[in-house]
Amino acid sequence: MELTGAEITIRCLQEEGVEYVFGYPGGAVLFIYDELFKQEQVKHVLVRHEQAAVHAADGYARSTDKVGVALVTSGPGVTNAVTGIATAYLDSIPLVVISGQVPTSYIGEDAFQEVDAVGITRPCVKHNFLVKDAKDIAATLKKAFYLAKSGRPGPVLVDIPKDVSNQKAEYSYPATVSIRSYNPQVQGDIGQIKRAAQLQLTELVRLLGAPCTNTLMGLGGFPASDQQFVGMLGMHGTYEANMGMQNCDVLLAVGARFDDRVIGNVAHFNSVPRKIIHIDIDPASISKRVKVDVSIVGDVANVVSDLLSVLNSSKQKPDAAALKDWWKQIAEWRSANSLSYKNSSELIKPQYVIETLHKITGGDAFVTSDVGQHQMWAAQYYKFNQPRRWINSGGLGTMGFGLPAAMGVQLAHPGATVACVTGEGSIQMNIQELSTCKQYRLPIKVIALNNRYLGMVRQWQEFFHGNRYSQSYMDALPDFVKLAEAYGHVGILVEKPSDVEGALKEAFARKDDLVFLDFRTDSTENVYPMVPGGKGLSEVILAEDL
Amino acid sequence: MRHIISLLMENEAGALSRVAGLFSARGYNIESLTVAPTEDPTMSRMTIVTSGSDDVIEQINKQLNKLVDVVTVMDLTDGDHIERELMLVKVRATGNDREELKRMTDIFRGRVIDVSDKTYTIELTGTEHKLDRFLQAIDHTLILETVRTGASGIGRGDRILKL
Ligand SMILES: Cc1cc2nc3c(=O)[nH]c(=O)nc-3n(C[C@H](O)[C@H](O)[C@H](O)COP(=O)(O)OP(=O)(O)OC[C@H]3O[C@@H](n4cnc5c(N)ncnc54)[C@H](O)[C@@H]3O)c2cc1C
Ligand SMILES: Cc1ncc(C[n+]2csc(CCOP(=O)(O)OP(=O)(O)O)c2C)c(N)n1
Ligand SMILES: [Mg+2]
Numbered sequence: 001m002e003l004t005g006a007e008i009t010i011r012c013l014q015e016e017g018v019e020y021v022f023g024y025p026g027g028a029v030l031f032i033y034d035e036l037f038k039q040e041q042v043k044h045v046l047v048r049h050e051q052a053a054v055h056a057a058d059g060y061a062r063s064t065d066k067v068g069v070a071l072v073t074s075g076p077g078v079t080n081a082v083t084g085i086a087t088a089y090l091d092s093i094p095l096v097v098i099s100g101q102v103p104t105s106y107i108g109e110d111a112f113q114e115v116d117a118v119g120i121t122r123p124c125v126k127h128n129f130l131v132k133d134a135k136d137i138a139a140t141l142k143k144a145f146y147l148a149k150s151g152r153p154g155p156v157l158v159d160i161p162k163d164v165s166n167q168k169a170e171y172s173y174p175a176t177v178s179i180r181s182y183n184p185q186v187q188g189d190i191g192q193i194k195r196a197a198q199l200q201l202t203e204l205v206r207l208l209g210a211p212c213t214n215t216l217m218g219l220g221g222f223p224a225s226d227q228q229f230v231g232m233l234g235m236h237g238t239y240e241a242n243m244g245m246q247n248c249d250v251l252l253a254v255g256a257r258f259d260d261r262v263i264g265n266v267a268h269f270n271s272v273p274r275k276i277i278h279i280d281i282d283p284a285s286i287s288k289r290v291k292v293d294v295s296i297v298g299d300v301a302n303v304v305s306d307l308l309s310v311l312n313s314s315k316q317k318p319d320a321a322a323l324k325d326w327w328k329q330i331a332e333w334r335s336a337n338s339l340s341y342k343n344s345s346e347l348i349k350p351q352y353v354i355e356t357l358h359k360i361t362g363g364d365a366f367v368t369s370d371v372g373q374h375q376m377w378a379a380q381y382y383k384f385n386q387p388r389r390w391i392n393s394g395g396l397g398t399m400g401f402g403l404p405a406a407m408g409v410q411l412a413h414p415g416a417t418v419a420c421v422t423g424e425g426s427i428q429m430n431i432q433e434l435s436t437c438k439q440y441r442l443p444i445k446v447i448a449l450n451n452r453y454l455g456m457v458r459q460w461q462e463f464f465h466g467n468r469y470s471q472s473y474m475d476a477l478p479d480f481v482k483l484a485e486a487y488g489h490v491g492i493l494v495e496k497p498s499d500v501e502g503a504l505k506e507a508f509a510r511k512d513d514l515v516f517l518d519f520r521t522d523s524t525e526n527v528y529p530m531v532p533g534g535k536g537l538s539e540v541i542l543a544e545d546l
Numbered sequence: 547m548r549h550i551i552s553l554l555m556e557n558e559a560g561a562l563s564r565v566a567g568l569f570s571a572r573g574y575n576i577e578s579l580t581v582a583p584t585e586d587p588t589m590s591r592m593t594i595v596t597s598g599s600d601d602v603i604e605q606i607n608k609q610l611n612k613l614v615d616v617v618t619v620m621d622l623t624d625g626d627h628i629e630r631e632l633m634l635v636k637v638r639a640t641g642n643d644r645e646e647l648k649r650m651t652d653i654f655r656g657r658v659i660d661v662s663d664k665t666y667t668i669e670l671t672g673t674e675h676k677l678d679r680f681l682q683a684i685d686h687t688l689i690l691e692t693v694r695t696g697a698s699g700i701g702r703g704d705r706i707l708k709l
Binding site for chain 1: 555556559560563564567571601604605608609611612613614615616617618709
């Protein structure tokens with residue numbers, strides 16, 4: 001069957017079962033938009049900025065385990081998308097980003113809206129393609145989806161010149177794909193695999209009887225309400241999690257890459273004689289930052305289930321006496337109560353807002369966040385019991401991620417409760433998406449912890465730069481209530497601690513409305529505990545130390 | 547330590563820049579890099595000479611393997627292998643120097659491949675070390691230009707890098 005490149009592109013998306021494409025049109029993708037218009041199966045969501053298109057596709061992917069899809073035009077469309085692509089890359093999120101390119105005969109001539117999309121994105125994609133002939137589109141898109149979701153997932157960019165999208169070619173969608181140089185460990189429905197993995201992980205932790213901690217990206221992977229959970233570890237992790245990491249005899253790391261925000265100073269981390277077992281799908285993650293004693297390359301789901309069957313059939317059981325002593329030690333660290341804070345009747349404490357959010361939503365919401373102090377408080381105080389509920393940018397730490405990601409989550413889960421925890425700084429990096437939310441009637445609850453500061457920056461300046469608050473005060477803030485209203489939403493200003501719960505209840509009762517809650521929080525509050533950059537996990541600043 | 551890594555990759559536009567980009571993005575050294583298509587025209591073979599601690603070399607091998615265009619990687623330094631590099635040197639060759647340069651070229655088993663009334667162009671193949679020694683052996687004020695390919699490497703005997 002002869003079809004144009006644009007028709008082929010849309011057919012491929014249909015074949016892949018793509019439900020939503022997040023995008024923004026422009027000259028180089030006009031043929032593709034024309035084909036989108038002619039069908040109904042693949043729905044298009046018109047964002048207000050290409051960065052938001054990629055974050056929305058990303059939020060969709062994180063909350064479902066399907067591949068997120070974004071469509072942008074050449075030149076500025078691509079450059080705007082780069083932050084979104086890099087965000088997905090650092091957190092290993094499966095995306096296919098389709099970009100328009102100037103016609104093939106113009107490439108390299110500094111044509112109107114030409115950028116080298118493949119070159120610009122090369123360091124922040126799992127792989128990318130420039131398609132030079134319409135006959136290659138189907139095979140390329142098939143490969144793109146396969147690469148995005150197999151093995152260690154990641155974003156894949158497919159750059160399609162305008163003439164190629166208008167060129168006719170024979171079309172058939174390939175049934176299978178193989179890339180001779182690429183041999184991923186997992187294929188198939190990653191969503192199902194991961195859900196199975198979480199149950200098995202819980203079983204494994206129970207069997208071992210040991211304390212369990214999660215990284216920022218892992219929260220929800222093990223139920224936070226479980227007795228064996230000691231909270232998040234790392235820079236803003238709990239005292240018991242970090243002391244446990246530093247002092248354990250054996251550490252079993254399951255799909256975690258020993259990031260610097262997780263282990264602090266490497267030499268300090270290595271200064272104790274613990275043994276490390278590391279399970280990871282990516283051989284390059286193993287012994288990258290920390291030498292491990294036993295490495296197992298494979299998918300968590302397979303490895304954990306194998307481990308379980310070996311352990312279940314083994315006569316060896318965990319040493320009960322040793323475990324008892326260990327838990328006694330953990331209990332002692334726990335009693336430091338490192339997440340406690342002093343609530344106030346005058347000033348709204350950000351921690352209190354998150355705790356109340358948890359209460360009002362029954363701990364069952366999808367929570368996206370931006371980047372800063374509010375992100376850490378959400379991670380610490382919203383106790384996630386299920387995976388894929390906590391959606392945030394960990395690796396790149398992209399301010400502006402929260403709202404567009406929430407759009408993707410809400411579209412993937414219509415009817416579900418979706419909250420976006422943000423700061424007055426971050427929200428302004430993609431505030432224009434309030435307009436998209438209106439257009440698609442997305443009843444997201446925006447929980448702005450408005451401390452009138454780039455709070456995370458202010459905190460570092462307070463601790464490490466002699467209280468010199470260089471450019472971290474957010475002056476001339478808009479009236480967020482009026483702003484929300486201007487976009488056609490509901491805004492609520494909350495200034496008193498006694499109003500927090502009522503306002504949250506009111507907001508969540510409005511099932512069909514986007515409600516923007518502007519909480520004026522204590523601007524001097526800091527995130528504790530804190531392991532300062534470059535320090536060891538036990539060299540922690542606790543709230544009472546100051 | 548110095549390592550020589552051989553790899554097969556897709557003979558596609560952009561594949562080379564993925565490898566080069568990996569080295570610059572992650573701060574790895576490249577001492578030399580050579581690449582050309584193989585007997586199978588869909589594939590290119592690359593030889594990279596690099597240096598780093600054992601940990602860095604391990605990461606370089608793993609990161610290269612991760613590139614989708616890279617088909618297979620072998621660290622030649624892990625076993626017996628042969629390395630060769632080609633060098634062309636243009637020297638000022640007048641008067642007595644002509645005889646002396648010809649003699650040195652013979653000792654190093656090179657060849658004079660271009661002659662003018664004032665210059666010789668000498669072709670020399672060997673290990674990096676041998677080429678360095680040749681440059682040290684001749685009067686360096688006579689050197690007009692040198693061009694070197696960087697090392698190519700291959701395993702000895704049964705050590706074969708194939709798909
Ligand atoms: C302001 C700020 C503060 C932060 N503070 C903290 C902090 O206090 N604590 C903290 O933990 N983080 C913190 N982070 C996040 C941190 O930067 C990292 O993003 C995060 O710790 C990485 O977590 P991870 O290694 O679990 O996940 P990822 O970075 O997603 O890595 C996942 C690993 O698992 C592997 N993998 C993926 N899928 C599979 C599979 N199916 N089977 C096997 N292996 C698989 C991958 O290859 C990779 O090695 C902070 C970020 C910001 C922005
Ligand atoms: C795009 C981007 N620019 C800069 C930063 C550096 N940064 C990290 S946190 C932060 C402050 C965020 O302020 P706000 O959104 O108000 O959150 P708060 O920390 O006050 O809760 C900044 C500027 C970043 N992470 N992302
Ligand atoms: Mg703020």
